[in-house]
Amino acid sequence: MNQPASAYFIEDRHDPNETHTLAVLVQNEPGVLARVIGLFSGRGYNIESLTVSETEAQKHLSRITIVTTGTPMVIEQIKHQLDRMIPVYQVVDMTQTKRSIERELAMVKVRGQGEHRVEALRLADAFRARVIDATTESFVFEITGNTDKINQFIDLMRPLGLVEVSRTGVAAIGRGPEGM
Structure with missing residues (x-):
């Protein structure tokens, strides 16, 4: 058979x-x-x-x-x-x-001058990142949001002179009036 x-x-x-x-x-x-x-x-x-x-x-x-x-x-x-x-x-x-909010905070240091500096500031504005430290040669941006948003921001900063990243990790909380 x-x-x-x-x-x-x-x-x-x-x-x-x-x-x-x-x-x-x-x-x-x-x-x-x-x-x-x-x-x-x-x-x-x-x-x-x-x-x-x-x-x-x-x-x-x-x-x-x-x-x-x-x-x-x-x-x-x-x-x-x-x-x-x-x-x-x-x-x-x-x-x-599926009823939770997740956020993370990151500080992103970018070195740059001239066009790279201008582009880093433009992107930071588009991602609603704040400048928390600035020198003539670098910026430190603070950005909050979901992990994908932060990863995307970091990826865009790489060619502009990314130096260092420090992240908090994810914080999450449920929506609505109930607690854990």
Whole structure:
């Protein structure tokens, strides 16, 4: 009995990697951040962006915002493993809620004179970046926005004399009256 040719091939479907922003509410105590980071490094998960700050001093709570990339199955594993950690109160996948606002701040240093200087200022104006330091040979711009906007601004500054970039990482918050 002949089998169809397709029966001889094992279907190899790889889920494409997705980028997700996770907000993690934790007890603000020594070692918590190290444990969260250890979860990622111990399993080979990548952290694209990481921000952390105390959000409720009265309750001693901090919010960790992590941008990570993985297949849908890996993202689910990360969320479940974070949820099981003892000092973690809540894990919210801000990407899945589709009701979140994400912003990042970057300081971008550009060296330039003449036409390059004029073009850098023109682009900064178009991207609503502010000049926060200026010398006769360079500028430092401050820009806020989503990660794509900042990446695009940096890419445009490269040929004009990009020297250095410092970024805060992503901060995210849900829309509407509800909190985490």
